[in-house]
Amino acid sequence: MNRESNTYTIVYASVMVIIVAVALAFTHQVLKDRQIKNENIDKMQQILRSLRLDVPANAAEAKYNAVIKNAYLINPDGAVVEGSEGVSVNDPAFEADIAKDDSKGLPVFEAEIEGKTKIVIPMAGKGLWGAIWGYLAVDADGSSVYGADFSHAGETPGLGAEIVSSRFCNQFEGKHLFRDEQFTSVAVVKPGRSVSDRDYVDGISGGTITSKGVDNMLLESVGKYKVFFRELYSAQ
Amino acid sequence: MALSNKTKAVLWGPLNKNNPVIVQVLGICSALAVTSKLEPAVVMAVSVTIVVAFANVIISLLRKTIPNRIRIIVQLVVAAALVTLVSEVLKAFAYDVNKQLSVFVGLIVTNCILMGRLEAFALGNGPLPSFLDGIGNGLGYGWILVVVGFFRELLGSGSLFGHRVIPQLIYDAGYKDNGLMMLAPMAILIVACIIWVHRSRNKELQEETN
Numbered sequence: 001m002n003r004e005s006n007t008y009t010i011v012y013a014s015v016m017v018i019i020v021a022v023a024l025a026f027t028h029q030v031l032k033d034r035q036i037k038n039e040n041i042d043k044m045q046q047i048l049r050s051l052r053l054d055v056p057a058n059a060a061e062a063k064y065n066a067v068i069k070n071a072y073l074i075n076p077d078g079a080v081v082e083g084s085e086g087v088s089v090n091d092p093a094f095e096a097d098i099a100k101d102d103s104k105g106l107p108v109f110e111a112e113i114e115g116k117t118k119i120v121i122p123m124a125g126k127g128l129w130g131a132i133w134g135y136l137a138v139d140a141d142g143s144s145v146y147g148a149d150f151s152h153a154g155e156t157p158g159l160g161a162e163i164v165s166s167r168f169c170n171q172f173e174g175k176h177l178f179r180d181e182q183f184t185s186v187a188v189v190k191p192g193r194s195v196s197d198r199d200y201v202d203g204i205s206g207g208t209i210t211s212k213g214v215d216n217m218l219l220e221s222v223g224k225y226k227v228f229f230r231e232l233y234s235a236q
Numbered sequence: 237m238a239l240s241n242k243t244k245a246v247l248w249g250p251l252n253k254n255n256p257v258i259v260q261v262l263g264i265c266s267a268l269a270v271t272s273k274l275e276p277a278v279v280m281a282v283s284v285t286i287v288v289a290f291a292n293v294i295i296s297l298l299r300k301t302i303p304n305r306i307r308i309i310v311q312l313v314v315a316a317a318l319v320t321l322v323s324e325v326l327k328a329f330a331y332d333v334n335k336q337l338s339v340f341v342g343l344i345v346t347n348c349i350l351m352g353r354l355e356a357f358a359l360g361n362g363p364l365p366s367f368l369d370g371i372g373n374g375l376g377y378g379w380i381l382v383v384v385g386f387f388r389e390l391l392g393s394g395s396l397f398g399h400r401v402i403p404q405l406i407y408d409a410g411y412k413d414n415g416l417m418m419l420a421p422m423a424i425l426i427v428a429c430i431i432w433v434h435r436s437r438n439k440e441l442q443e444e445t446n
Contacts (some may be wrong), residue, residue, distance in 0.1 A: 009303040016310060020317045027321060031328035038331040057331070158272035158393060158418045206415050 040089045047120055049149040049169075050135035051111055068120075069112050073105025078228035081105040098221070099124035099131060106224055111137070118146050119232070121225055125217025128209040129154045132163065136222060138177065142232025145186065148172035150214065160210030171201035178233050183226045188215040247368045250376035253438060256349045257380040258431045263349040267381055268423040270340055274397050277385030278378075279333060280340050285374025287322065288350050291315050292370035295358040302359070311354040312345075319344050349377055384426045392417030 002008060041057050044064040048055055055063045071093035073084035084092045084105060093107040109120040117140045124133045130153035137146040148169050155161040162168055175186045176199050184198035188211045191202040203211030256262045270280045294314050295302075302310050323341045326334035344350065353373050358366045389395060394402035394413050402411070416422055435441050 003301070003303050004305065009306055012301070012303055013306055013309070016313060020313055024317060024320055024324075027324050031324055034328040035324075038327065042331060042335075156272070156418075157270070157276055158389070206418055 040094075043094070046149050046151060047109060047135050050120055050137040050147045051113060051118060052137075052147045052173075067111045067113065068109055069117075070110040072108055074108055074225075074228055075105055076224065076227065078225075078231050096122075098122050099133060102224070106228075108225075108228070113146075116140065121222065123217050123221035125213050125221055127152050127155045127163075127213040128160050128207075129156070132210065132213050132217065134214075134217070136172075136218075138229065140232065141236050142229040143176045143178040145172045145175045145177065152210070155210050156207070158206075159204060160207035162204045162207060163210055163214055168201075168204065175199040175201065177222065177229060183223065183230065185218045185222050188212070188218065243365060243368060246365050247372040250369075250372040251379065252376075253441065255376045255380065255434075256352070256373050257377055258427065258434050259441065260352075262352055263347050263377055264424075264427070266340070266343045266347055267377075267384065267427065268420040269343065271381055271385040271423050272388050272392065272418050274382070274385040274389045276340065277381040280343075281374070281378025281381050283322065283340070284344055284347060284349070284377055285371060287315065287318050287344050288353055288374045289367050289370030291318050291350060292353055292358040292366040293363050294318075295354045296361060296363045296366035299359050307359065308351075308355070311351060315350055315354070316345050349373055380427065380430060383430065384423055387426055388417045388423060392422075 038057075041060045044060045045055065045057065048060060048063060048067065051067065053063060053067065065087070068087050070085065071087045071091060073081040073092050073096065075081055081092075081104070086093065087109075088094065092104065093109065096102070096104065096107045098106065107122055111118045111120055118137045119140070119142070120135055120137045122133065122135055124131065126132065132150065132152045132155070134148060134150035136148050138144065139146050150163040150169060152161060152163060155163065172186060177183060177185055179198060187195050187198045187200040188203045189195055189200045190208070190211075191205050194200060203214070250256055253259065257264065257267055266280065270276045291311075291314050295311060298310070298314075319341055323334060353369060357369045361369070386396070389397075390401065391414050394400060394407075
């Protein structure tokens with residue numbers, strides 16, 4: 001068999017590609033269920049972390065089911081979308097990915113911590129290299145932040161990636177989304193700077209663009225819930 | 237298992253006098269990208285070692301059948317398939333590790349060391365030496381990464397593996413973390429320092445100067 005003939009080369013390449021494709025597709029099919037389960041648990045852990053509950057992966061599902069009392073989608077006017085209620089992983093609120101599509105509605109998770117209701121909403125935005133996202137837990141007054149959790153796809157380790165650190169996330173506790181009846185959200189500023197018209201937290205030194213991304217995300221992603229939070233805020 | 241001298245050279249050479257990073261100056265881009273913290277540096281070192289070793293074995297087994305004209309493509313497909321496989325398995329069984337690796341998985345495929353070993357060694361040697369060559373080169377690359385990551389995290393963030401090691405006392409006395417350590421240029425300087433020390437201890441590696 002002549003190794004350098006065109007026929008051999010073409011047949012070799014085709015067979016190789018088919019074998020690799022079948023092997024990868026097979027692996028993916030076999031492992032898909034476990035992978036989806038891991039992703040769901042990871043999402044639960046993120047939601048729980050925004051509620052100041054840091055639980056290991058194997059306890060996340062039980063804790064999530066105990067804490068989250070209700071979940072639903074809302075439309076931009078703040079009204080609950082009909083038939084969207086349900087806390088399980090296959091219900092619309094948990095399945096929704098606001099980074100891709102929020103036309104069906106915006107997910108809201110209601111949690112109960114020590115007898116008090118907390119509202120958890122997802123956020124999605126852009127960092128320096130790719131997507132950033134997170135969860136924001138707000139008290140029943142629709143304004144006081146109870147906790148926050150951030151994740152990223154690939155920010156620079158040691159710089160932008162520090163937005164996941166508890167040192168950064170914990171700063172959000174007790175900040176307010178409303179000031180003087182206006183929705184202002186929470187600003188992320190350069191460490192040492194301050195802004196006078198909104199509540200703010202310190203950004204990451206050296207991670208300026210990622211910090212700006214978080215700032216934008218807090219304004220835009222949380223801003224979509226403006227009407228919903230205002231109703232809670234005015235009801236006080 | 238007793239190893240012959242030649243096999244030993246294949247395994248240990250890349251750790252010292254034939255090091256891919258500090259002698260052949262390969263794989264520098266990923267060495268800069270992943271070393272601002274120690275943990276990703278270690279994870280990257282382990283993943284590259286595994287992928288290079290197994291890609292070497294597969295290419296070595298196929299070496300008599302690969303058409304010469306498309307050998308680079310064959311190597312790429314094998315490397316990419318292995319990396320994807322590793323990533324799929326990690327996603328299912330070690331989700332946290334995979335999250336850390338996410339960006340770096342792509343970097344393994346483009347790692348010049350991987351292609352370099354497949355082309356230079358696996359195409360001309362049997363599976364066992366190829367396997368050892370892969371392990372040796374992976375470790376040779378890995379220990380540089382770990383050393384660079386150690387200094388960058390220690391001096392840049394005052395921590396190791398995310399744990400604070402420089403006591404508060406020293407910060408109170410006016411010490412500050414060096415933010416410059418976090419940036420890629422400092423990784424080049426540290427690699428350069430390692431090369432400097434290494435060359436001055438191995439005189440035969442020094443180039444002739446006119």
